Amino acid sequence: MKRKNFGAKPLTCAQPVWILATYDENGVPDAMNAAWGGISEENEISVCLSAGHKTCINFAKTGAFTVGMATAETAAACDYVGIVSGNVVADKFARAGFTAEKSEFVNAPVIRELPVSLECRVIRYDPESCILRGEIVNVGVDEAYLTDGKADMGKIRPITFDPFNNAYHVLGEKIGNAWDVGKKLMK
Numbered sequence: 001m002k003r004k005n006f007g008a009k010p011l012t013c014a015q016p017v018w019i020l021a022t023y024d025e026n027g028v029p030d031a032m033n034a035a036w037g038g039i040s041e042e043n044e045i046s047v048c049l050s051a052g053h054k055t056c057i058n059f060a061k062t063g064a065f066t067v068g069m070a071t072a073e074t075a076a077a078c079d080y081v082g083i084v085s086g087n088v089v090a091d092k093f094a095r096a097g098f099t100a101e102k103s104e105f106v107n108a109p110v111i112r113e114l115p116v117s118l119e120c121r122v123i124r125y126d127p128e129s130c131i132l133r134g135e136i137v138n139v140g141v142d143e144a145y146l147t148d149g150k151a152d153m154g155k156i157r158p159i160t161f162d163p164f165n166n167a168y169h170v171l172g173e174k175i176g177n178a179w180d181v182g183k184k185l186m187k
């Protein structure tokens with residue numbers, strides 16, 4: 001087997017496309033795109049964030065943020081908030097076409113246009129390692145995107161980030177159940 005070596009780079013597939021949303025001290029919402037993140041404990045997520053982002057300035061004051069899942073329908077808005085900083089464009093959130101609803105659980109905006117949202121409290125942010133750790137306080141899903149009370153990926157159409165090609169892909173067909181398809185090999 002011959003493999004091409006890409007070296008020590010942050011390349012996995014597929015990365016999440018998370019939209020972190022925060023309020024500033026005046027209640028103005030901001031949002032940014034983050035792909036370098038994952039679940040790190042039962043109720044905890046970790047994201048690698050550069051310290052200068054408006055997002056980091058905001059959650060340092062409010063202690064909270066939300067994480068919306070980017071969707072095929074909202075891809076342009078989700079990409080836009082990853083290109084432009086709230087430090088430069090004060091009404092970036094509105095320009096993206098996003099509207100905010102204050103979380104019931106934390107002092108951060110839930111983006112109405114993103115059907116799945118984690119509402120998080122800041123545990124710790126270390127500007128040296130760039131790691132933000134957040135406690136997941138609630139996960140809210142827009143009822144229009146549920147089928148039989150469960151989040152329906154066919155309706156939500158979440159997108160993933162392909163860092164090899166700087167591309168977004170919509171999640172495709174279901175090919176089986178987790179903790180299940182492998183059972184046939186347990187002989």
Ligand SMILES: Cc1cc2nc3c(=O)[nH]c(=O)nc-3n(C[C@H](O)[C@H](O)[C@H](O)COP(=O)(O)O)c2cc1C
Nearest residue numbers: 032033034035036049050053054055082084085086
């Ligand atoms: C696909 C994509 C993924 C990104 N992932 C991250 C990330 O994981 N961490 C980070 O610090 N910035 C990431 N960025 C860059 C920020 O989203 C961008 O700098 C943004 O303008 C910061 O916004 P803010 O200053 O309003 O918080 C990403 C951008 C894109 C387009």
